[in-house]
Amino acid sequence: QSALTQPHSVSGSPGQSVTISCAGTSSDVGTYNHVSWYQQHPGKAPKLILYDVIKRPSGVPDRFSGSKSGQTASLTISGLQAEDEADYYCCSYAAGYPHWVFGGGAKLTVL
Amino acid sequence: QVQLVESGGDLVKPGGSLRLSCVASGFTFSDYYMSWIRQAPGKGLEWVSYIGGTTYPIYFPESLKGRFSISRDNAKNSLYLQINSLRVEDTAVYYCAMSGTRTDPTRAFDIRGQGTMVTVSS
Numbered sequence: 001q002s003a004l005t006q007p008h009s010v011s012g013s014p015g016q017s018v019t020i021s022c023a024g025t026s027s028d029v030g031t032y033n034h035v036s037w038y039q040q041h042p043g044k045a046p047k048l049i050l051y052d053v054i055k056r057p058s059g060v061p062d063r064f065s066g067s068k069s070g071q072t073a074s075l076t077i078s079g080l081q082a083e084d085e086a087d088y089y090c091c092s093y094a095a096g097y098p099h100w101v102f103g104g105g106a107k108l109t110v111l
Numbered sequence: 112q113v114q115l116v117e118s119g120g121d122l123v124k125p126g127g128s129l130r131l132s133c134v135a136s137g138f139t140f141s142d143y144y145m146s147w148i149r150q151a152p153g154k155g156l157e158w159v160s161y162i163g164g165t166t167y168p169i170y171f172p173e174s175l176k177g178r179f180s181i182s183r184d185n186a187k188n189s190l191y192l193q194i195n196s197l198r199v200e201d202t203a204v205y206y207c208a209m210s211g212t213r214t215d216p217t218r219a220f221d222i223r224g225q226g227t228m229v230t231v232s233s
């Protein structure tokens with residue numbers, strides 16, 4: 001059982017927006033603004049797409065955005081494209097052990 | 112170009128040991144905090160270890176303390192993960208990652224390599 005809770009799957013049509021939620025607790029998401037998101041295509045390594053809730057690494061399109069409210073963080077992908085079909089993982093810095101916790105991952109299907 | 116190249120993964124029997132390596136290039140390695148992340152076949156991501164820019168701090172999940180150790184050699188731009196008393200459940204792809212700097216501690220994992228596969232089986 002993962003420490004952060006994500007939906008198993010989400011879907012959307014090209015051009016639409018989708019939001020993936022990441023529910024944590026007061027020990028992680030609720031306290032720290034160190035939430036990160038990772039995109040992973042089949043057979044590939046995970047790629048960092050957001051960190052510190054809202055920051056995008058260089059080269060990540062601004063179609064990817066993040067937010068946080070209380071103990072839940074969210075990743076929104078706008079203007080869905082076929083290449084966005086992938087698994088998405090959230091992660092949060094946490095108090096005590098373990099220091100970082102991941103969500104179980106959400107599979108995004110572009111219809 | 113930033114690169115992280117992991118190596119050292121192998122098929123080992125339960126109870127065995129392995130030392131994984133990660134060679135960095137394209138950035139000032141000693142400035143960066145580094146981490147190891149793993150992913151079991153068909154499963155999600157799991158944080159394994161973290162080390163500061165020199166030697167400290169060092170963090171592990173409570174469940175891995177005692178069997179795992181992390182180290183770095185800044186002169187060789189290299190990060191290491193020693194795993195002892197290997198268990199079947201340690202089977203996974205192990206990735207090294209950049210985790211920010213002293214001035215920008217991102218507390219995230221920037222993975223730039225393809226990982227190295229560790230298989231524990233009798």
